[in-house]
Amino acid sequence: MEKYSQFRDRGSGIAPFFPVTSTPAGIYLPVHIFLFLFKLPFFVTVATTYFLFLQWFPLGSLPKKAILWMMLGIPGIWWIDLQIDGVKKGSLAKKHEGRVPQPSNVIASSFTSPIDSLYLAAIFDPIFTVSYPHTRQIQEISLFGAILRALLRPQEHPPKGAKMTDLKDLLAEHPQRVIVVFPECTTTNGKGILPFSPSLLTTPPGTKIFPVNLRYSPPDVTTPVPGLYFSFIWNLLSRPTHCIRVRIAEVVYNTSKPTDPVAEKKERYLTNFLDTLGEDSAMTSSTDTLASLSDQPAEVNAEEKRILDKVGEALARLGRVKRVGLTVKDKAAFIDAWSKRKR
Template identity: 40%
Template sequence: MEKYSQYRDRGTGIAPFIPITTQTSALHLPLAAVLFALRAPVLLTISLSYFLFLQFMPLGSLFQKGILWICMLVAGVFWVDLQVEGVKRGTLSRHPDKLPSPGSIIASTFTSPLDALYLSATFDPIFLVPSFDTPYVFQLSLLQTILYTFSPPTSKPYSTKPTTISEVLSKNPHRIIVIFPEGTTSNGRALLRFSPALDTFATQYKQSRENGHASDVGIPKNKIFPISLRYLPANTTTPLPGSYGVFLWRLLSQPSHNIKVRIGEAVKISELEMADDMLLATSSSETITEKTVARNLPTDERVPRTGALEEKVGEILVRVGRIRRVGLGVKEKIGFWNAWKAQGRKLKK
């Protein structure tokens, strides 16, 4: 892997685009083959039935969520370890405000097709994927989001119409919105550099405040929930495009999979606006010690500093997911993917 050293984060040494491989013993191969042979036809049948027919039928959200959970069970996802920041185990029912609700935004890590499947089975959200070089996002269906995890990074997935987070919220006030701010998948060992969409969302609030229309776009009341998803075994991530066969083999040949879900404390732009004196910019690839001091303005005139929302969400994801933040993003992944293809590397099972 020496030839890919330029795609390691300089501060941490983490290589977020190299696929994770695990050693498989010769004794395990027969069991793995049997599990794959039994699960693959069942999962294929249920998936095709859902995406071709059932999702378009008026069966209700609960029924459709149930089908997705069945898909996860067939794939071997038998346990979801859910923890909510600031809530003790067994007391979650007393804190409904700690969970995403209609009108909320989920900022999720992005490592595997299971991300979209789990979030859809749990929250029935609208999925947004940001452009890495523009402030826009693209609204995708569940199937498009799953397929996007296997696609090369692009600024315009599936030729869908670009939009903004606030536009999607205004058109769907009773739905939960999921955005993957990294814009592309990693191997789950680090949090990538965010695309501009979240910062644009905060900027729009700033502009609406200046124009006196902040309440019209509904931004102050929308909570942003950072959610970290990690998997055991960790080799079900898809940092490389086109790894359909490898992913399915790793998913269906393992006896079981666990998902660690960590929901961070909700963030509100109006609270960022009131976050008083200092905001410290952070980056793991180069240490920044300079603090940005907010302007000494009256409380009702303060607006979020540029990048404040992105930094706050990133800080929470790093904390609850127990990972490091790196200075690499979609552009670096494009370079890595081109270098990987040039070397003619083949994925290992």
């Protein structure tokens, strides 16, 4: 692994992109094979029936959640531990108001596995979104799209023709739904929190943002490396049970005052233009700068960075991990290096 040292965080040495090695089955391999072959037909039948047919019918929230819980139950995924900041164990029923996500709230979730989306859908029936590192806008996707995205290669930029919006408009369009954001933009192995997309900064000031961290035991159902479909299904179905530990932090509000990078650059353009009046080369350069304003990523000011840091620190504390400096671009480079090693 020494040759992959560039994909370790410099400060902590954490490698968030390495796949988690499964514990060898040993003498229990026949049991694992039996469990896999026994569960696979049930899981495939329920999943295909729901995603191909039932999700398009107006069944209502409760029947859909029941089917999703069935999908979680077949592999033996159990929700064994829930901790909420500010709520003692056993007192959630008395003090749940404002402590758990409700309609018109935003969930900023960790992103490690396809199970993340399935679990959140079974609990909150939310709308899922995709965030990108260089834009504040988000892309609305389906539950199946969110599950599949955890198994795909990360993308730095939205695909051509993608319908983009922001959290403010999406919340206004769906006031009775929870919105899920994966601000890290790509999956990790759960050992670190990546830098955030600025998409959370379009949340209205009065909207609650809930940092939510999901951890799995055993952790080999995480999918930091894309394309490992069979490995994920094998790890998911060949064991008797999997445990989910859910942590919900206190509410974070977007109290920042957003910058207007277009206005700032226009002002800089006018200043430079006046300072260099008569210089054709400078005028041409300034014109090119103004023409490319729409292609520039959203800038983040100090107050906005503080909000993103607050959510990131909450996710790191909930997961008992550290924040790292590796980005989506670093993960893409890691995937290329990892693929060459396999070949």
